Amino acid sequence: MDTSVSRPELLLVADAVSREKGIDRDEVLEAMEQAIQKAGRAKYGHEKDIRATIDRRTGEVRLSRWTEVVEQVENEETQIPLAIAKKFQENLKIGEYIVDPLPPIDFGRIAAQTAKQVIVQRVREYERKRQYNEFKDRVGEIVNGTVKRTEYGNLMVEIGSTEALLRRDELIARETFRNSDRVRAYIYDVRDEPRGPQVFLSRTHPAFLAKLFAQEVPEIYDGIIEIKAVARDPGSRAKMAVISRDASIDPVGACVGMRGSRVQAVVAELQGEKIDIIPWSPQAATFVVNALAPAEVSKVVMDEEAGRVEVVVPDEQLSLAIGRRGQNVRLASQLTRWDIDILTEAEESERRQEEFRRRTNLFVSALDVDDVIAGLLVTEGFHSVEELAYAEPDELIGIEGFDESVVGELVQRAESFLVKKEDDLDSRRKELLVSDEIADLGVFTNQMLVTLGEKGIKTLDDLADLAGDELVDILGADVIEEDAANEIIMAARAHWFDEGEGASPSEG
Template sequence: MDTSVVRPELLFVAEAVAREKSIDREEVLEAMEQAIQKAGRAKYGHEKDIRANIDRKTGEVRLSRWTQVVEHAENEDTQIPVAIARKFQPEIEVGEYLVDPLPPIDFGRIAAQTAKQVIVQRVREYERKKQYEDFKDRVGEVVNGTVKRTEYGNLMVEIGSAEALLRRDELIPRESFRNSDRVRAYIYDVRNESRGPQIFLSRTHPAFLAKLFAQEVPEIYDGIIEIKAVARDPGSRAKMAVTSKDSSIDPVGACVGVKGTRVQAVVQELQGEKIDIVPWNANPATFVVNALAPAEVSKVVMDEEAGRVEVVVPDEQLSLAIGRRGQNVRLASQLTRWDIDILTEVEESERRQEEFMRRTKLFVESLDVDDVIAGLLVTEGFYTIEELAFSPPEELAEIEGFDETLAGELVQRAEAFLVKKEEELDDKRKALGVTDEVAAIEHFTAQMLVTLGGKGVKTLDDLGDLASDELLEIVGEEAFSQEIANEIIMAARASWFESEEGTS
């Protein structure tokens, strides 16, 4: 019995499909083998292990049934006991397969249609797999494509053999594209989904602007100039911070180009978006000043713990520093990653004066001293009674107009004030009903205990019922960390477990 048929045309078809779909010839042949296998199972039984093989050189098609050799067969369609298998092949072992050649299939119309569907489906799967492999490492690239169609304002863009999605919210405001229009965009994500690879494009992403400059400025492409940060208000304005690894090259000038040719090329691509190019600086204060250009800055006060910076500008520069609808300061904040507060020189002077008066009053009332001594303490940088109480008297004595006697007296008064305040807060805590067990927990100050009592947190059970976020909301986010808040709550809940053990 002839158990094979030579079909050289299968090899020609595989070659043609592989070229047309830009996939591997071997993958097409594997799809054909699966199609023949499916037709074979339809003829000889779906439950049987039917396998097909196409000779890669001649196109010869062989069909065979594979049966696994086992000790005791549980499935007669795919397994055979070793005792019976050895009647056909005496040396066969358990775990091996008994292979029976089958006669070739004469494809009818339905079988041929089924085989075609299998091949088309597998080729489509291979095509999708190849597209994902081709694009998964291209995230971060700028590509040119053609608008294929529009769906609810979203653009389907053809990039090579693949189709990508450019959503409406990733388009620059007020720009529109029609079918067959050329479009340039940034690949910001590639996902392998069941319906095939999904390629997402953007024209509003900050990195799109950076990539456009890399195409226009050879020094960026060569790595001599580095783009440190980009902030965009798409279609309106953008800020870009640059630095040069070569001190002889001006990074801002190189990005602007002769008569602005380089920056204008990017501006045109971004629908007229104005671009401020500023020099990056490792010093945060200097970087903030640069980022607020074109506004001039008089003074910068940094608060590193809070991540905030106060910027003082001349009165006439206020509107320029803030920008229309706060655009300039918002972009500068995004660029530097600092929260920026803008003050005029007059506002800053008034606030500084108010702060001076408030602190002076605090020392006058708390220490029973006159305005002159209180003013000197504030001028020297003392902001709280605690700072004064824990200061060595000999350091205080170095202040102009002070001596050791006065310094010692001030420290004693500060300590006495704190002791009295602590006693008053403790009496208030007890009056509110906050138990000594709660007061004994580490990390709580007397003021925090009074605050807790005012919020109804008076016992260990009350404290244990809180979540860490709720505790921080009561005592203040700056009081201690989330980790410490969790420790306090767990310490309060420890009594619950102790009582359970005692009951048991």
């Protein structure tokens, strides 16, 4: 009995599909083999191990049943014990297979339809795999494509044989595309999803602007000029910080180009988006000043711990520094990654005077001194009575008009004030009925104990019932961190476990 059939037309079909879909010929033939195997199992039994092979040269199809030789049979359909197998072939070993050729299948309508579905499905899988492998390493590139169709405002863009998605929120405001329009966009993500690889495009991504400049400015492409940061309000305005690795090349001038030719080419692509090109600086204060251009800056005060910067500008520069609807300061903040607060010189002067008055009044009331002495302390940089009490005498004697007797008296008054303040806080703590057990934990100041009492936390159990974030909310994030709060609460709960251990023997 002939157990094979020559089907040279299968090779012709495989060649055609391979050329059309850009898939390897062997992968198409593997899909065909799986389709024939599925049809074979439908005829001879789904539980059996039916395998098909197609000769890559002649197109000959061979169908066979494979039975594994095992010591102990677990599946009678696909396995055979060694003792019985040796009756067919003496030299068989465990793990080998008995291969029984099967007659070729005469494909009926249903079998042919099933085989077609399997082939189509596998070809799609291979095509998706090919597309994903093609684009997974192209994230960060600019591509040109053709709008194929629009779905709910989202554009399906054809890039070669692949469809990419350009979502509506990734389009520049007010720009529209129709079918067959050419579109240039930035690949910002490629995902291998069950329904196929998804290539995501964007025209609003900050890196799109940077890549456009790399195409227009040879110095950027060659690495002589580096784009350090980009901030965009797509379709309206953008800021880009650049630096040159060659001292003889002006990075801003190179990006602008002769008569603005280079920057105008990018502006045209971005629907008229205005672009501020500024020099980058490793000095944060200088970078912030540059980023707020074209506004002029009088003074910069950095708070590195909070990541904030106060910028003082002349009164007439305020609107320019802030920009229309806060656009200029918002983009500068995004570019520098600092939170920027804008003040006029008048506002800054008024606030400084108010702060001076507040600190002066504090020293006047706490130390019972006149405005002149209190003002001198504030001018020398003392912010609180605590700083004065713990200051070295040399720091105070250096102040004009202060001698040893004045310094000694001031320090004594500061220490007396702090002692009285602590006594008053301790009395207030007792009035609020905050237990000594909480105070004896040794982790709270008297001010913190009073705050706890005012919030109703008066016993060790009250404290133990809190969560760490609740304690932080009560005392303030600037007073205690959550990790420390959690440790305190666990210490407050320790007596629960001690009581439990002590009670168990008597209960027994």
